[in-house]
Amino acid sequence: MSTIFWIIVAGAVLTYLTRAGGHLVLSRFERIHPRVEAGLNAVPAAVLTTLVAPAAMEGGPAEIAALVVAALISLAGGGMMPMFLTAMAVLILLRHLLG
């Protein structure tokens, strides 16, 4: 088997360990401290934000406008698909107009 094959196998095993590991460690404790609980409740917003922020920072006017529109539609209570499609339309349009 090639080097690539073994890199993939090792990467897959480690990735699975990250996905099961957090639960395996936490389930050893009978009670979860309220602060740990509060920290875990912050996980979705904290992690997902780091996937957006650098891209927003590197973005030009078209990218920023698309993100602003997406945020506004979400705030107005729009669903994921309307938000997604409108933001994409704004992005594509502005990229064409601004070159």
Place this chain on the structure above:
Amino acid sequence: MTADSYVAPRRWSEFMLGARRSLPVVVAAAPFGLLFGTLALENGFSTFEAIFMSATIYAGASQMVGLDLFGAKVAPWLVVLSIFAVNFRHVLYSATIGRQLSHWTPLQRAVGFFFLVDPQFAEAEQRVESGRRIGFAWYMGIALPIYTLWVVEAWVGALFGRLIPDPHALGIDFLLPIYFLGLVMGFRKRAMWLPVVGVSAVASVIAYKTVGSPWHVSIGALAGVFLGALLPPGKSVREEAQ
């Protein structure tokens, strides 16, 4: 009417409910699945190896990093370590969502955790927030369409990758940030949401500029999680729901 004949259709409808939720994810991830297949071949992977990587690691960003480093002739152990670094955030997902899966069997958990990608985690957390239980059928209804298409896309991308015309003009490179922003907004009713988002954003940008990618994800995330743990929470949505 036996219990079984009642449960089976309900499981199926739960599965279909999940499958419907997976649709935006499938759309947003498709270009990256195809791009991965294309880039894999350019970096010296065979078609089999490209499909094998998507099917076993199943984590887009880390797969791209792995390809890139392998193509740059970096030492294999360093490639593996980088894949691990990019995927480290899943430890937090697993600890967070694992609290809601105590009614699953150990086997269901062992299977379920394999599919715990970013959107899967976000959907599951939103379901918890709306006060409903995470059923295994519902969870797999989200997971299987995303997974199956992800693997197929690696194959199609490897075969026909050159056919994607101009990713920039079509906005394809920016699909995921928009999608992830939508997910972040979905959690805005949680305690400490705005401070957590602000701190994570600033910390990840600083880390991105100084330490560099992919560490900005773990550093930014930990900053937000610590803030959530340290500050006295206002009324949390979960407590209200109870």
